[in-house]
Every structure is written in C-alpha cells, then in structure tokens.
Amino acid sequence: MLEPVRVLEAQRGFARVQGVHGERLAPVPGPLRRGPARVGADGPPVTGDWVLAEQEGPVRAILERRSLLRRYDEVAGSEMLVGNADLAIVVSSLNQDFNLGRLERLLAIADEGDIPRMIGLSKCDLSSEPEKSVAEVAAELDADVLCFSSKTGTGVEAIRARLAPRRTTVLVGSSGVGKSTLVNTLLGEQRRHTLETRGGDDRGRHATTTRTLLRLSNGALLVDTPGLRSPRPASGEALDRTFPDVYEVTTSCRFGDCSHTGEPGCAVRAGIEDGRLTARRLQSFSKLQAEAQEAQERVEVDERK
Helix, strand or coil: CEEEEEEEEEECCEEEEEECCEEEEEECCHHHHCCCCCCCCCCCCCECCEEEEECCCCEEEECCCCCEEEEEECCCEEEEEEECCCEEEEEEECCCCCCHHHHHHHHHHHHHCCCCEEEEEECHHHCCCHHHHHHHHHHHHCCCEEECCCCCCCCHHHHHHCCCCCCEEEEEECCCCCHHHHHHHHHCCCCCCCCCCCCCCCCCCCCCCCCEEEECCCCCEEEECCCCCCCCCCCCCCHHHHCHHHHHHHCCCCCCCCCCCCCCCCHHHHHHHCCCCCHHHHHHHHHHHHHHHHHHHHHHHHHHC
C-alpha cells in the first residue's frame, strides 16, 4: 500500500521521509533519481516534496509540487533545491560582503519558483543604522524587508511571526550570512552547524551541506539550505516580478526590441535621467536577463537529449 510522506532531506539514493507512521529512510529507485530536473517533471525527489512511498518501502512517485525553488548551475544544469515552499526568506548580512545584485539574483530564483518572498537582513548589530539600510533596500528592490540579529535577538520575533504553522519557509542566501544561526535561534537549540565568516572580507564559509526540513515548536516548517555561490534563475520568465520598475518603463520605449543602449525614444534611458530608475538597477537587470536566456537555452538542449 502506498502512503503520502514528506521528504525531510534528499540523500544519495535515499530520501528521509516522514508520514503518519513516523520518520524513516526510503530508497529512491533509479528511474526517479535520473528523472529530468525541470518544473512539472518527476525528477529526483527534493527536500519539501510530497511523495508516495510503500510502507517501509521505496518511493514510487512524486506528487505535484505547488512551488519549486531551483537554480541554474553551469556544471549541474537546472538544479532543483526545495519543493512546496510557501515563503522564501532571502538572507543577507549587513557586513562588508553585502551586495544588492546578489539579493536580486536570489529574489529572481524565488520569483521563478512562484514562491512569495521577503528579505531578511541579518547581523543588524554590525550596522550603525540598520533601519536606514532596511528602508534603502526596500525602496531599491521593491521588497518586504526585515532586519534581525541572532546574536542580540533583535528582530528575531518579527521573523518568527512570519513563520505560520503548517507552512513551509525556505532560507536562501550565501554562505556565512547567518541562515543556520537563525535556525538554531528559532529552534532554541544547536541543531545546525555554523562557522564564523572569513576575516578581512566577511565572506562566509560553507557550514550547511544539506537542505533539511525542520519543525519549529509552533508547527511552522523551516528549510535551511547551503549557501549559493552563483545564484541565477533557470529562465527569464519571472524577471518582470523581480524588476517591475524596469519592465514598467520598457513598455514605453519607441521600439519593441529596444536594447536600451542608445536607440531614439528609449524610455529606460529617459527613466535613468529623470530618476525613475538607477543605472545600477538597469545594469543588474540586463546582466541577469542575458544569463537567464543563456541558461534557458542550455536547459532546453539538455531536455531534448
């Protein structure tokens, strides 16, 4: 008899699952492990998936996903990360490694996965004006932003308030931004391994190596993820949600195929001149759009093989 179970962690050849009969390791047959990694396909089971498995036996099918967090990797191709997330918190620390472009990339990944998202600015104790940083990031990226410090506890309850019972939240960000430390703080115990950032440039070191679904005391579900070094979406289909300000202006360009590099009647260039857009925002959009288009072409080639 088959039963629905939730994947807590995907491992090599196995999935750690939980259902009405408790938690166990379920083998994943070869055809499911080798499935194509694209939205809507069976693909390999990932953390957060609902699957059908035999009682005390292997996984037999992956149930339809409500959402799918994935990214494009030049080596791995389209890489599925987390299934069925209800909220993505994009985490970035307020230290010298802070980068708006990286935040935009992570937001784009969440948007492509059709996952509501917000930004969590960690280590706010390192900033002399954290509320100013919140306002600036919210205005620049048109996103919901909270700041917190797991060290002092500032803002942690505001983060906790966003984690609803029976809803799944995934933390995404670079290594060392404080994702695992936040998880430990929310759990009230040291469950996830952490490392200090590197001296000199505040860049993180990989501590988390698996994507693991955890349950908080209020029934909320939380997925901690390893740091993403080079995040990019697997397609450009959702960039209009990541860059709504840029898309709104582009609709007024004289030419439909305007490259925004000097054509007459370019509304984007006019928007930069009158302050509606920033040159940084346009540059970030153009770069990510080109990368996403290249990724989508390579994914389509891989799927035809």
